Amino acid sequence: MSLLRMVGRPMLASMFVAGGLQSLRSPQQVAPAAEPIVRPVTDRVSALPDSTEQLVRLNGAVQVVGGVLLGFGRCPRLAALAVAATLVPTTLAGHRFWEAEDPSERAQQRIHFLKNVSMLGGLLIAADDTGSSPSLLWRGRHAAHGLRHDAHLVHRSVRATARPAATAGGVRAKLGV
Structure with a gap:
């Protein structure tokens, strides 16, 4: 494994491990923001739990497990894809800058939205990285x-x-x- 992969993967994964642990510990903090995204999905996919808090916990668990696997370089391509899949609803639920009324709040949410889009790009690159094989x-x-x-x-x-x-x-x- 190259030095860049050995250092870069844990750096990329750290945000998801920390955020996933926060979602696992206290999903009630995130659930109200996630509700507009969760409802349409749970109405169409019957296999998912109906409770928004349970889905927030599930999302957090996938982020923690995927982040740890990515950070340690175990199944990194699959882990990066799993974490990328959790990042899309997280971004859409948590950083809806287009709905913010206050200009400073809108600017902050736009920055976080673009940060998440950037992390999604990094995860997609990591998912495509074959490790020089x-x-x-x-x-x-x-x-x-x-x-x-x-x-x-x-x-x-x-x-x-x-x-x-x-x-x-x-x-x-x-x-x-």
Whole structure:
């Protein structure tokens, strides 16, 4: 693992571990702000709990687990995607700058909104980072290319040996051997 990954992943994950722990400990502080985002989602997805506080806790738990995994470099791509998925509703619920009346409050919420968008970008980059190893897609394409190449070589080899064998068989048949 490179030094940048070893330092950068825990730095990126730290905000989610801290925020997730806060949501786990006291979801009642966040639940009122999350309500406008939670209601439409729970109405459409029956598998989710109806309580806003439970969803805030679930969101916090995913952030803590994903942040810890990302910070330690365990399943970092999956962890980054999981944390990114939690960041979208968190941002939409917590930093609705377009609804703020006070100009200074609006400016503060816009800054936090853009900070979260920036963190989302970092998480997406982390989710795409293969750690200098080839991605599964590249490995699959490379293996398919190798198989096509090998099949082509086998085909040429069979054609190259089949013609002389057929000729030799024809000569043997004419000679009666």
